[in-house]
Structure formats: C-alpha cells, structure tokens
Amino acid sequence: MLHRTRRRMLVAAAALVCTALAPLASSDALAQGAKKPKVALVMKSLANEFFLTMENGAKDYQQHNAAKFDLITNGIKNETDTAAQINIVEQMIDSHVDAIVLAPADSKALVPVVKKAVDAGIIVVNIDNRLDPDVVKSKGLNVPFVGPDNRKGAEKVGDFLAKKLKAGDEVGIVEGVSTTTNAQQRTAGFKDAMQKVGAKIDSVQSGEWEIDKGNAIASAMLNQYPNLKALLCGNDNMAIGAVSAIRAAGKQGKVLVVGYDDIDAIKPMLKDGRVLATANQYAAKQAVFGIDTALKAIEEHKKQSDLSQVVETPVDLVTKASK
Numbered sequence: 001m002l003h004r005t006r007r008r009m010l011v012a013a014a015a016l017v018c019t020a021l022a023p024l025a026s027s028d029a030l031a032q033g034a035k036k037p038k039v040a041l042v043m044k045s046l047a048n049e050f051f052l053t054m055e056n057g058a059k060d061y062q063q064h065n066a067a068k069f070d071l072i073t074n075g076i077k078n079e080t081d082t083a084a085q086i087n088i089v090e091q092m093i094d095s096h097v098d099a100i101v102l103a104p105a106d107s108k109a110l111v112p113v114v115k116k117a118v119d120a121g122i123i124v125v126n127i128d129n130r131l132d133p134d135v136v137k138s139k140g141l142n143v144p145f146v147g148p149d150n151r152k153g154a155e156k157v158g159d160f161l162a163k164k165l166k167a168g169d170e171v172g173i174v175e176g177v178s179t180t181t182n183a184q185q186r187t188a189g190f191k192d193a194m195q196k197v198g199a200k201i202d203s204v205q206s207g208e209w210e211i212d213k214g215n216a217i218a219s220a221m222l223n224q225y226p227n228l229k230a231l232l233c234g235n236d237n238m239a240i241g242a243v244s245a246i247r248a249a250g251k252q253g254k255v256l257v258v259g260y261d262d263i264d265a266i267k268p269m270l271k272d273g274r275v276l277a278t279a280n281q282y283a284a285k286q287a288v289f290g291i292d293t294a295l296k297a298i299e300e301h302k303k304q305s306d307l308s309q310v311v312e313t314p315v316d317l318v319t320k321a322s323k
Contacts, residue, residue, distance in 0.1 A: 037098035037298045038070045039291055042088050044105050046075035048209065048237060049263040050283050057284020058291060069295055072097065079177055079209040082106045089113045093120050099294035101287065103128035107181040111135045114143060118304045123297045127290040129182040142304060146290045146311040150185035153279040153315035157258045158193025160277045160317060161230055164256055167198030169229040172221040174207040174214050174242060176234035183234050186260055190232040202228065207238040214238025218245035230256040236266040236278055243274045262318045270320050281315045289313050
C-alpha cells in the first residue's frame with residue numbers, strides 16, 4: 001500500500017514538473033523567434049568629423065529603434081589603415097553579426113574579406129565609398145551600394161566655383177585616397193566642371209582625406225604653380241588644410257577653395273569666405289539608409305544575391321548663401 005502511494009506521488013510530481021516546464025519552453029522558443037539582428041557599422045577614420053557624424057546618427061537611430069536591432073560601431077585611426085579595417089571586419093565575422101554596413105577604406109582591398117563575410121551568411125551593405133564593381137564581380141559577389149553619386153556632387157561644387165573663373169585659369173585638385181572610388185569620382189566631377197569653363201588643371205595629388213596631408217599638398221602646389229586661382233579639395237578636412245596653406249603663403253583672397261562633406265568645422269570658413277562651397281552628403285542619414293537596407297534583407301529572408309545593386313542617396317551643394 002505504501003509502495004502504491006509513493007508511486008502515485010512520484011507520478012503526480014512528474015506531471016507538475018512537466019506542466020511547470022511547458023510555459024518556460026514556450027517562452028524560450030518565443031525569445032529565440034524574437035531575437036534581434038545584430039548590425040555592425042564599420043567606418044573609416046573616426047578622426048574625421050564626417051564619420052563621427054555618421055556614427056552618432058547610427059547610434060541615435062538604434063536608440064529610437066532599440067527593439068528592432070542591436071548595433072556595433074567601429075572605425076580605424078587613419079584613412080589609410082586598410083589592414084586594421086580588414087581586421088575589424090574579420091572580428092565581426094567571428095562575432096557572428098547578422099549584417100555589416102561598410103564604408104571601405106580601400107575600394108579593392110576590402111573585397112576579399114567582404115566575400116568571407118558573405119560566405120559566412122552575413123548580409124553586407126556598402127556605404128559612402130563604393131567597392132570596385134569589377135573586383136566585386138570577379139569574386140562572384142553582389143554588394144549593394146547605398147550612397148550618393150560622388151561625381152555629380154563634386155560637379156555641383158565645381159560648377160559653383162566655375163562662376164568665379166574664366167577660360168585658362170589655373171587650378172589644382174587635392175584628391176582623397178587615390179585607390180578609393182569616391183575620391184576618383186569626386187576628382188572626375190571636379191574635372192567635368194573645370195572642362196566646361198575651360199580652366200587648366202595644373203595638378204592632381206592625394207591629400208589622403210586628412211588635414212595635414214591636404215595642407216602639405218596644397219602648400220606644394222601653391223609653390224610650384226604661383227598662378228593658381230583655386231584648389232578643389234575632395235573633402236572638407238583637406239580644404240581646411242588648403243586654407244591654412246593659402247594663409248601661410250600670404251595668398252588669402254587670391255586662391256579660392258572648395259571642399260566636400262559639409263562638416264561642422266567648415267561652416268565658419270563658408271561664412272567668412274575662406275571656403276567658397278562644399279557638398280552635403282548627409283553622413284548620418286547615409287548610415288541609416290545602409291542599416292535599413294540590411295534590416296529589410298534580414299526581415300525578408302533575402303540572400304545577398306537578391307539585393308539591389310545601387311540605392312542612391314542625396315547630395316546637395318552648400319554655400320554661404322544656403323546657410
């Protein structure tokens with residue numbers, strides 16, 4: 001009798017345990033089903049105000065959409081440290097993120113690690129600086145580019161400068177990192193505008209997106225070409241360097257400067273005329289567009305090969321009058 005009673009108690013206890021565990025198992029399944037995607041934003045140099053603005057915009061967007069996704073942000077110390085950026089992407093692959101939104105430091109060198117990410121099942125979206133289409137194609141990849149038409153944006157800036165020039169006037173172009181597509185496209189846009197007015201381009205040299213390098217290149221150009229009327233700079237950091245070079249050469253008001261990016265540090269120079277114009281490509285929004293593209297692909301269970309190739313974002317001329 002005692003044995004039968006004990007057996008009934010054990011059966012009842014087992015039933016209670018099963019009943020208690022059932023809701024937990026169900027809750028766990030729900031939690032797994034509701035797992036938030038993890039998105040990594042990998043940028044170029046965070047010493048560049050443009051990318052700090054991009055990072056802040058992305059973080060603000062995530063905070064307002066905290067239930068939808070988690071965000072990791074990272075960048076390199078200087079614009080040319082390609083190896084460090086490749087290492088960051090590899091770390092994100094090892095961390096099993098769901099998506100990588102990448103502003104590559106080099107348009108060709110980052111392609112192999114992008115392939116590694118895609119092969120690992122990670123959605124990759126390219127922003128800011130487009131990966132080289134031919135190299136991407138050679139790897140059998142489809143990587144959507146979410147960003148502005150840099151050539152068109154630079155041409156707008158160049159056209160505004162051209163109003164101050166005449167045929168035969170000499171100009172120099174301070175280019176970004178020459179292996180990057182956006183640097184090449186901005187230089188092409190500047191050339192388009194100068195060709196229309198008949199200006200003579202004396203030199204195109206890389207300032208590597210940085211203030212000090214831009215200053216050194218601008219100083220050398222001013223020394224080598226004393227009749228320069230303008231310096232067209234591929235970003236605002238280099239334009240700031242060019243302004244300093246013009247001041248040091250005693251040529252304030254004699255050599256015009258244009259930039260690209262519309263960072264906060266350039267605004268006082270636009271106001272007082274040290275910089276004639278720049279272009280706003282909306283750094284914060286660009287990151288958000290990239291993140292949204294990645295999240296939509298994850299939500300719709302799309303493969304990398306199914307994604308659109310180009311999502312063009314705005315780029316607008318900025319002058320003293322538009323401030």
